[in-house]
Amino acid sequence: MTYNTSKLFSGIDRRTFLGASAGAVAATTMIPNFAAAAGSLNVLVWCDHADAKLIEPFEAAHNVKVNVKTYEGTGTALSILEQSAPGDWDVLVIDAPDVPRVAKDGILMELPKEIAPWDTMFPELRDAPYTSVDGKYYAIPEKFGYYGFCYDKRVVDPADASSGDIGWNEKYKGRIGVYDYYFPILQMIGLSMGLKPADIKQSDLAEIRKRLLAMKPNVKVIGDIVSVQNALVTGSVDVIVGGAEFTVSNLIPTNPHLDWTIADEGGLIWNQGIGVLEKSNQKDLAMEFVKWILSPKGQGLLATSECFWAMPANSAAEIDDESKGHLRWDNQSDFLKRSHVSLFPDAEMDAAMLDIWTEFLQS
Amino acid sequence: MTNISVPRERTERPPSSLGGLPVTKWVAYPAFIFSILFFVAPFLIMFAVSFWQRISGRLEATWTIQNYEKFFSKSYLVEALFNSLEVTIITTIISVLIAYPLAYIVAFKVPTKWQRIILLLTILPFWTAYVVRSYSWLLVLSDNGIVNSTMLSLGIINEPLKLAYTRGATILGFVHFFTMLLVLTIYANLIQIPKNLLHAASDLGASATQTFLRVTLPLSLPGVAVGAFLTFVITIGDYITPQILGGNTELLVPQAIMLQISRTADFPMAAVMSIVLMAVVTGLYLIFQRYLKLDRI
Numbered sequence: 170m171t172y173n174t175s176k177l178f179s180g181i182d183r184r185t186f187l188g189a190s191a192g193a194v195a196a197t198t199m200i201p202n203f204a205a206a207a208g209s210l211n212v213l214v215w216c217d218h219a220d221a222k223l224i225e226p227f228e229a230a231h232n233v234k235v236n237v238k239t240y241e242g243t244g245t246a247l248s249i250l251e252q253s254a255p256g257d258w259d260v261l262v263i264d265a266p267d268v269p270r271v272a273k274d275g276i277l278m279e280l281p282k283e284i285a286p287w288d289t290m291f292p293e294l295r296d297a298p299y300t301s302v303d304g305k306y307y308a309i310p311e312k313f314g315y316y317g318f319c320y321d322k323r324v325v326d327p328a329d330a331s332s333g334d335i336g337w338n339e340k341y342k343g344r345i346g347v348y349d350y351y352f353p354i355l356q357m358i359g360l361s362m363g364l365k366p367a368d369i370k371q372s373d374l375a376e377i378r379k380r381l382l383a384m385k386p387n388v389k390v391i392g393d394i395v396s397v398q399n400a401l402v403t404g405s406v407d408v409i410v411g412g413a414e415f416t417v418s419n420l421i422p423t424n425p426h427l428d429w430t431i432a433d434e435g436g437l438i439w440n441q442g443i444g445v446l447e448k449s450n451q452k453d454l455a456m457e458f459v460k461w462i463l464s465p466k467g468q469g470l471l472a473t474s475e476c477f478w479a480m481p482a483n484s485a486a487e488i489d490d491e492s493k494g495h496l497r498w499d500n501q502s503d504f505l506k507r508s509h510v511s512l513f514p515d516a517e518m519d520a521a522m523l524d525i526w527t528e529f530l531q532s
Numbered sequence: 533m534t535n536i537s538v539p540r541e542r543t544e545r546p547p548s549s550l551g552g553l554p555v556t557k558w559v560a561y562p563a564f565i566f567s568i569l570f571f572v573a574p575f576l577i578m579f580a581v582s583f584w585q586r587i588s589g590r591l592e593a594t595w596t597i598q599n600y601e602k603f604f605s606k607s608y609l610v611e612a613l614f615n616s617l618e619v620t621i622i623t624t625i626i627s628v629l630i631a632y633p634l635a636y637i638v639a640f641k642v643p644t645k646w647q648r649i650i651l652l653l654t655i656l657p658f659w660t661a662y663v664v665r666s667y668s669w670l671l672v673l674s675d676n677g678i679v680n681s682t683m684l685s686l687g688i689i690n691e692p693l694k695l696a697y698t699r700g701a702t703i704l705g706f707v708h709f710f711t712m713l714l715v716l717t718i719y720a721n722l723i724q725i726p727k728n729l730l731h732a733a734s735d736l737g738a739s740a741t742q743t744f745l746r747v748t749l750p751l752s753l754p755g756v757a758v759g760a761f762l763t764f765v766i767t768i769g770d771y772i773t774p775q776i777l778g779g780n781t782e783l784l785v786p787q788a789i790m791l792q793i794s795r796t797a798d799f800p801m802a803a804v805m806s807i808v809l810m811a812v813v814t815g816l817y818l819i820f821q822r823y824l825k826l827d828r829i
Contacts, residue, residue: 244797251591343694349780351795390697390779399667400779403674405696516588523796524606530791531608531615531783 209234210454212260213246215441216476217312218462223470227461233454241393243267250276255448259455265310265440266299266511272307277444284456285309286463289485293505294440299513308442311462312471314479315436315508316353319401319412319429333361333432336384336410346390346397348411351526352519353437355381356512357411360434367512371521378525384410385532394477401427415439418478418495429497435507440482472496575810582803591799599804612783613808619699619784620768623706624760630707631714632756636748638715639722654715657708666776669705670696673777697779705773710766714759721755722748757820765813785809 212218216239224235240246243264250258263271271277285306287295294300294310320330324344329335336345347354356366358377369377390400394416400406401417402424409416413436417427443462445455461467468486472478480496481488488496497504514522585594603609638650657665672678673695680692695701725748733743771786780787785805792802 242794245794248793248797248799388781389694390781392775392780396776396780399670400674400697403670403696404676404692405674516586519796520798523791527606527783527788527791528608530780530787531611 208232209236210260210451210458211236211238211258212262212458213238213240213249213258214260214262214443215239215241217471217474217479218262219476220470220474223462223467223474226466226470227458230461231454231457235458243271247271247276250446256450258446259449259451260443260458261308261446262311262441262443263308265294265297265308265313265442266513268299268308268442268444269302269513272302272305275447277307278447278449278452280306280309280444280456280459282306284459284463286483286485289483291480291482291484291501291505293438293508294482297438297440297510299510300442308444309459309463310440310482311443311468312479313438313440313482314415315413315431315438315504316348316357316411317413317429317431317436319397319409319417319427321401321404321407321426322428323426324407327428327430330408330428331430331433333357333434335408336387337380338387341408342387343389344407345384345387346392346400346406346409346412347384347388348397348409348416349391349393350411351522351529352514353439353511354411355522355525356437356509357432360432360437360509363434366437366509369512371518374518374521374525378528381525381529382532385529391530414496415477415479418492419473419475421495422491431504431508435509436504438505438508438510578803578806581800582807584800586796586798586800599800602801603804603808608783609788609805612785612788613812615782616768616785616809617812619702619706619774620764623703623710623767624763626703626707627710627714627763628756628760631711631759632718632752634711635715635718635722635755639719651716651719655712658712662709663772663776665708666705666773669701669708669777673701673704696777697781699778699782702774702778705777706767706770709773710763713762714756717759717762718752718755721752721758725751761817761820764816768809768813 210233212235214237218224219237219239224237227233228235238249238258240249246261246263250261261271261277268277290310291313294313297310300306300310318330318335320327325341329338329340332338335341336347355374355377356369358380359366359369359373362373362376362380364373389406390396392400397406397409397412398416398420401409401412402420413429413431417424417429421427443459445452445459449455462471463483465483465485465487468481468483469488472481472486472488473492478492478496480498480501488498493499581591582599583595583597585592585596585598587594634654638647638654642650660668670677674680675692675696677696679695680689683689684692729747729751730743733747738746769786771790774780774782774784774787778784785808789802789805792798792805
């Protein structure tokens with residue numbers, strides 16, 4: 170059977186057809202996956218917000234579809250925002266120390282103070298220097314934890330595990346894993362040298378670099394959360410430098426020999442905040458989402474999310490006792506007292522820290 | 533005995549039109565448009581961005597070669613490039629050495645009716661996700677994995693061998709993947725060799741080894757070259773396998789690119805690294821283009 174192909178295109182000249190095809194392809198590629206779809210809320214978040222048990226109750230309560238896009242690293246989030254159209258995104262979860270600079274760039278809207286459960290929030294988070302900017306709130310602390318050490322209790326002495334020097338301890342040569350994030354690791358090394366993270370200057374980096382490179386011979390794996398978890402569970406490493414509750418709490422129920430702690434010199438606090446984007450077209454709904462996440466129920470679900478566990482910012486979070494045990498809930502007041510907030514690097518310092526880390530990976 | 537070259541078969545030219553419509557041109561346009569949209573345009577954008585800078589968290593079109601200078605002045609970045617080349621070359625060589633005999637056996641020793649099934653079995657691992665396959669290898673190679681557990685229980689070793697999180701593990705993961713690809717490209721080439729050439733060589737007194745070395749091998753080299761080139765191109769740009777199996781303990785260029793993008797969104801620096809990788813691949817193509825005969829695949 171022969172088709173007369175010329176008839177298939179009758180009425181459409183080649184130029185028109187090609188133009189239309191190219192236009193269709195371009196339109197398809199330029200439209201974001203779920204940009205501003207009716208009845209939907211687009212949230213740019215860390216992976217712990219992708220848990221269905223956290224999202225579905227909000228969707229049901231507000232008859233809305235929550236589209237979740239996860240990312241790692243503020244740089245990635247900012248580049249996604251740069252490449253999106255205004256209004257594409259409604260909610261942003263971000264490293265709390267980055268909030269001031271993001272707020273300064275006009276990316277986040279100012280939130281009403283009463284949106285947050287300040288009375289039940291852990292005071293160290295409530296009063297952290299980056300929680301407000303000139304008395305205004307742009308993102309509310311929602312979850313926090315520490316950069317410390319995870320270890321296998323069967324082979325690692327707990328006294329060794331809480332020493333900031335464990336990464337260099339010959340006893341664990343070739344048994345060390347390192348969480349692949351230059352920013353906290355370099356600050357932890359600063360802590361082990363007696364420097365307060367917030368006071369680390371660019372002039373301190375040479376010494377920190379030397380100490381970091383000296384750890385490499387002891388290191389077996391450097392990886393993201395899943396990679397270091399895998400190394401610890403499969404017995405390839407005994408210690409994870411930079412890990413803590415976010416690395417092993419969700420593994421402890423099935424691997425009771427795993428544990429975590431912070432250094433005797435103190436841990437480094439990490440803290441994520443949730444805010445609403447200034448260019449969102451549905452700020453009210455976005456603020457409802459923020460309220461849900463900060464509610465006792467939402468906080469409990471976020472703290473024990475599938476992707477990673479960590480402490481909720483709201484101490485009234487609904488969490489069962491066993492899970493609280495894995496999160497070391499009873500140690501929090503001691504941990505918080507002994508821990509340090511992160512430094513605020515400028516772009517030049519940040520780049521210098523990344524250069525040192527890149528050299529460490531290659532060394 | 534001299535090397536035999538195969539005369540080009542004469543093929544009828546396809547009709548240049550169908551019902552008055554210039555079919556051949558129409559057929560070429562989608563590929564042309566696809567290449568422009570998804571290769572040429574992104575490449576030109578990436579090339580332009582490589583001269584920009586990220587200043588105070590913002591991309592600035594400053595048109596400077598500083599990023600290139602930075603790449604070549606940082607010894608650890610240049611070493612990363614050499615690491616990438618070493619891993620890629622070793623992977624390609626091992627994959628070819630394993631894939632060629634496999635393809636040869638399937639093409640010449642396995643009855644035709646079984647060849648499809650054998651090839652299907654060969655590419656079966658392709659059906660599993662790349663990441664899953666890499667993590668599966670970890671379960672085999674880790675300290676309490678299958679290999680170490682078995683050798684420990686048999687008393688062959690006293691303590692686990694360091695198999696996972698090494699360059700060897702990275703290469704193993706790559707070889708597992710690319711051997712399958714190479715078997716297909718080499719097999720496709722081998723079965724195109726006219727049987728009468730092999731018979732003629734035999735009739736003229738060539739031994740099996742001589743026939744292989746002077747007829748089969750030269751005629752199958754285009755398949756080897758194409759498969760090896762594909763292996764090289766994909767391996768040198770791969771991020772997942774070194775990350776999972778190599779334990780990220782040595783830097784390869786894709787790792788360095790990801791660091792720039794995911795941590796500081798420094799797209800200009802990431803673009804420079806990508807351009808350097810592309811230059812390496814292009815250089816390789818120019819060197820080997822005379823052997824890359826895609827029409828033989």
